[in-house]
Amino acid sequence: MSGDDLDVRWGLAKRFEFIEWRAYWTGRVNRKDLEDQFHISTPQASQDFQNYLKVAPDNIVYDGTLKTYVTTATFRPKFFSLQSAERYLRQLQALKINAIELADTWFGDVPPADVIPPIARAPQPYALQPILQAIQERKSIAIDYISLDRQGIRNICPHALAHDGYRWHVRGLSIER
Numbered sequence: 700m701s702g703d704d705l706d707v708r709w710g711l712a713k714r715f716e717f718i719e720w721r722a723y724w725t726g727r728v729n730r731k732d733l734e735d736q737f738h739i740s741t742p743q744a745s746q747d748f749q750n751y752l753k754v755a756p757d758n759i760v761y762d763g764t765l766k767t768y769v770t771t772a773t774f775r776p777k778f779f780s781l782q783s784a785e786r787y788l789r790q791l792q793a794l795k796i797n798a799i800e801l802a803d804t805w806f807g808d809v810p811p812a813d814v815i816p817p818i819a820r821a822p823q824p825y826a827l828q829p830i831l832q833a834i835q836e837r838k839s840i841a842i843d844y845i846s847l848d849r850q851g852i853r854n855i856c857p858h859a860l861a862h863d864g865y866r867w868h869v870r871g872l873s874i875e876r
Contacts, residue, residue, distance in 0.1 A: 707754070712778055713737075714747050715754070719779035720805050722759050722770045724787060729767040732807060820866035830869055833857050839874055 707715065714737055721728040730744035739747075748768065752759070755777050759768040793799040794806070795814040833840040834857050844853035857871035 707778075711747065711750065714739075715751050716778040717805055718748070718751050718768075719755075719758070719776040721807065722768065723774065723776060723779065723781070725807060727762075727765065727767045727769050728759070736805065818865060822867055830857050830860075834859070842869075 714733060717733065717736055718728050721732055730741060730748065733739060733744040733747055734741060755775075757771055757773045758775065758777075760771055761767075762769045790799070790804045790806070791809070791812055792814050794801060794804065794809055795812055796816055801809065829840055832838075837856070837858075839854050839856045841852050841854050844851060844855075854874040855869070855871040856874065857869045859870040861868045861870050
């Protein structure tokens with residue numbers, strides 16, 4: 700069962716997804732986590748946990764000693780997809796290379812990790828903007844083209860961007876032969 704199968708409004712479903720995300724990856728989640736992430740009041744956070752326990756009663760339990768909810772051995776997410784750890788690791792990578800801020804993630808504490816910084820090969824905004832506009836408007840654009848045996852101005856009809864893991868490329872049809 701997924702969150703889509705339950706009759707829960709979008710905002711509450713997002714908070715339920717956060718509860719599951721934080722509980723799954725850290726083993727615990729509490730009201731303050733919800734309050735800080737979603738800028739809601741303590742009574743609202745308490746209500747969210749009560750409502751979550753109604754739809755997923757076997758996922759978390761309150762630990763009075765730790766004063767937090769902890770995952771159970773039978774934890775099975777209903778609002779958070781466990782298809783891959785890639786989302787978690789990509790966000791961790793983005794945090795470590797300062798591509799995103801901690802506030803833009805659902806991490807509480809960032810686990811220790813090292814990331815080799817990527818080679819700086821990002822296109823300049825002034826070069827990317829006209830390409831994106833040409834893709835959106837389905838128009839041609841003149842570009843500086845360099846290959847091993849030719850160089851010069853070339854007209855292309857760009858239709859997509861591609862990333863090979865190291866740098867960005869434009870996919871498009873060359874108008875010239």
